[in-house]
Amino acid sequence: MKAVIIGCFGHYGYIWNGMKKYGVELAAVTEGVRYDPNIYSPEIYSSDDYIKILDEIKPDIAVICDIFSRNSEIAVSAIEHGCHVFLEKPAATDFDKLNSLKKISNKNPQLKICPMFGIRYESHFVTAKRLVDEGVIGNIRLINAQKSYKMGSRPEFYRKRQTYGGIIPWVAIHAIDWVHWFSNSKFLSVTALHSCRENFNHGEMETTSFSLFNMKNEIIASVSADMLRPSDASSHDDDRIRIVGTDGIIEIINKRVFLTGAGKTGTDEINLDSPHDIFCDMLEQIINGTNSDLTAENAFYITEAALNARLSADTNQTVYFN
């Protein structure tokens, strides 16, 4: 199989293990993409020439992580060219683009579109998910999730809503994915707030946001996302989730997993399972027809949820899901 990388802004680093394990050729990349020249010798293109790449290279897989607002259009072209797509989240930065992508995807169900929800594959998330699926905390009733990033100095395209998309589709979306993934429940409505005050000269980029989801069966899910993690903090991100069930509470904090209740006294730190690999998951879907939670449907549903949350914050109105 042949893969190409289009765009150098996202998480294409997720692919290297899978590329190696399954002997996938890296046939082309766009300028700015970093790869190991001892292993790969791809053709180099400008990212504006993505159609040329698809025409000339005829890849099996397109790894797409360009300026966020361009990714869905590139994905549409890739699918038209018969490629599977490993796609940076959000799948699209507005509803029209999302619908265009959905339409072409529905016409080509044999082509995989896998979103780059890579955090789910880290040990602490794998472990927490296993415990939840084993029923250790009973029925989930409340989930509080958090994303907090260092702002640093972001590229110019982050400073415009049109090219960036917003903090909710770019940052909060991971946690929106988590609350859906852990609860296996549907979103009914969302009320959200965001603010670009005190954004250290980042134009239209939001600094803070909060999304409150009403989910099926009266499950409550909250997602806090901000760019105010101090620059001297010990890590770039401060991902957290607190999953409150009828029999116990599972929390992820500092990449560690804690379980309270579930028949035991106090709070236990849980030994971590091995991490999974997101791109191997995708390749195994393609090669072996393996079932996975990482699907086009998932990419579209979570993107829709993020765009609904952003719409709520923009309009100061609760947005109801279809």
Next chain:
Amino acid sequence: MKAVIIGCFGHYGYIWNGMKKYGVELAAVTEGVRYDPNIYSPEIYSSDDYIKILDEIKPDIAVICDIFSRNSEIAVSAIEHGCHVFLEKPAATDFDKLNSLKKISNKNPQLKICPMFGIRYESHFVTAKRLVDEGVIGNIRLINAQKSYKMGSRPEFYRKRQTYGGIIPWVAIHAIDWVHWFSNSKFLSVTALHSCRENFNHGEMETTSFSLFNMKNEIIASVSADMLRPSDASSHDDDRIRIVGTDGIIEIINKRVFLTGAGKTGTDEINLDSPHDIFCDMLEQIINGTNSDLTAENAFYITEAALNARLSADTNQTVYFN
């Protein structure tokens, strides 16, 4: 000075230090109130006879913590009898009762009404508040607060909205107070959810809730409150707050205070200041005319915020503050 305790359901335990320090006499209590018989020998009344207590004892201070829905009416009577009031939160369980209490309080501004927001006086909150007021984390942009209690088996009156008031006015209200106290900002609107699913046969009592506040200057404040802390957890409550500023983040968790940023590398645990005493605060207001954040205005404003949040959750609508 003479004090009486009317009702045995709330936090009248807050008074003992202050009673001793300022030599306040405990002249009467209602049935069920626990006190040290080596120190006090109060008259004992039925809580239904609260007017009789006020008539006969003529106390200077009424400590009121009866069934939650009755507290505001008892407070109105106490003020009519010329008493200062140390009042269990919420100040009232509906808007009509709150307005009645406000009206009589406005006519008697010389009488103090202090709400039982005792958690603010604990070391960890005192410490965090000092740091915030010193400007250590810069301008506050986002606050995430949490209350989580063990459900246990609650008295009958918790099982009816009419007598209990709800999880937001009873539990979340503390955290609503915190976000206002730390931010010194005004509430503009609130969107809330609550659910009484899986409440272990507690009738109408809610199990989970979430309140999202839009505050002045685009400050975002969120309050999660639930009754699902496992029975075998190491403490009854799991109070937390995360205060995100432009220069750093302060967190309270497990009664400890952590500071990230603010010019230092990583996250530091902060040595705790001494606790303050809520009833001493009230007595010093009465005796010395000391200024305090614990006022009738505070009691009414936070109660209004809690009732607005409950209204939002009941009606599935965002509620705007006057």
